[in-house]
Amino acid sequence: MSSNNHVLIVGSIAFDDLEMPTGIYENVWGGAATYASIAASVFSKVHIVGVVGDDFPISLLNSFKERGIDTQGIERAPGKTFRWRGRYSHDLLSRITLETHLNVFSQFSPTIPESARHDPLILLGNIHPRLQQEVLNQLIAPHMVIVDTMNFWIAQEPTALNRLLEKTDVLVINEEETRELSGIHNLVKAAKNILKRGPKQLIIKRGEHSALLFDQEDIFFVPAYPLEDVLDPTGAGDAFAGGLIGYLATCTDISSSTLREGMYYATALASFCVEGIGTERLLAISTNNLIERTNKLKELVLVHR
């Protein structure tokens, strides 16, 4: 692969209303595909696939384009863009959903533009596993498929999800989802269970603690960056997955080492994401910022300096 390749990212594009301890922020540009594409675009060109309503401003489409995110795959449907309203706890460690308006997202059936069907690296954001499967059916020769999902699909659509897992290279989920998907509390045992069901690698996101990579032989551990000012955890997991796939697109060969290296960049991007409301901090980072933070992350585990 060369850095001229696009990565393909499919998922939600949304407006979020965020009730944070620091204030209420409405109409915040969000959605999994948004966060992931912005993070990936730090490294790579992106084909984004999603749906927006007729309320979605041209200016935001232009914001994608300015970052090398090709918006051909964004369908504009009559009606309103997906909207989520949530309230975070005082310590930002938990949140509740106050309102979910799927709007145009309820009829979403992803169509991959002709130009994107040869993309070797695919990130299937958290949508119905049947739709994730439909994306795969439209691809010519995907080299690596990275998949996110959530508790709702694990509980409600186990058959469709199991079929998708067979086609998954890297599954990126959180601790709770790992336990629900496997039915096993212990993470090591849970990971072994999941790795028998298709994925070659499992990445478990543990928020402010770390991320773990499990494959058949090894476990790899990336520390989370200890931040002084966390403003908004929304989208951090998506920024992680997007950062990972974007970094991998720059590698001539994807190996165990490049995946580990990518997890450092992914973690750095996730750490920037939570420092601003919505995508604001993620949009503002420079290459220097990213390299500096990634180096600091690596220094966290150095015994000898």
Next chain:
Amino acid sequence: MSSNNHVLIVGSIAFDDLEMPTGIYENVWGGAATYASIAASVFSKVHIVGVVGDDFPISLLNSFKERGIDTQGIERAPGKTFRWRGRYSHDLLSRITLETHLNVFSQFSPTIPESARHDPLILLGNIHPRLQQEVLNQLIAPHMVIVDTMNFWIAQEPTALNRLLEKTDVLVINEEETRELSGIHNLVKAAKNILKRGPKQLIIKRGEHSALLFDQEDIFFVPAYPLEDVLDPTGAGDAFAGGLIGYLATCTDISSSTLREGMYYATALASFCVEGIGTERLLAISTNNLIERTNKLKELVLVHR
């Protein structure tokens, strides 16, 4: 310092009644000084200081001695040994105290044997901060004082604890205690606050996640070992602190690097501790076991293998 030095460890010696998801275990040999001394004895000779009742069997005193733990400092008082009964949650992530019988521990006033007053490395286990201070008053020239404490003393004895912090080199506490001691939720800011109050280093234990070392310049991060079989978390934090001080006693010079190296050994010892009920697994490990696990811990963070 040479490896001929003893480390001095002061704290509780107890019998625990443990209600675990796997069964009820009664009269389990425990207490902070017990776990810490056993872990430290892997590396170093130990002077243990604590109190037991007349019910405490000679066989356990001999178990200490067989490991190079000098028991001169164990006072045998009329009455019963400290006893704690606790029940762990199904996932072992939380526990409740069912019964605490301080017994002879309620009158404990630590007397440091003459032979131990020159020990350069001191671990003050979690007891009343006034008693911790009394230990320090009996020492000739302590080189490094490592201190543990708990929420109860943070809330009830802030003045005595603040005085002790001024004499503390390394404070080893958990996340919750860090937040309570500083009154600050964010760990980075909390650490900065605590490091202004005396300790040169703060180590935050995060259980199954990691341990963090904060000093004036840097943050260091040691992953926890991802275990398949966790049986009993009791004493893991004490095994960590004991392993750390024991390792430091083998170093000719204590530097930032040796402290970091020591945290790896400490984490490895804590990981063994939780694999058995009480001290059973900790007592059984070989040097090979320890080196193998410490190496595996270090491999967890290796990008290139």
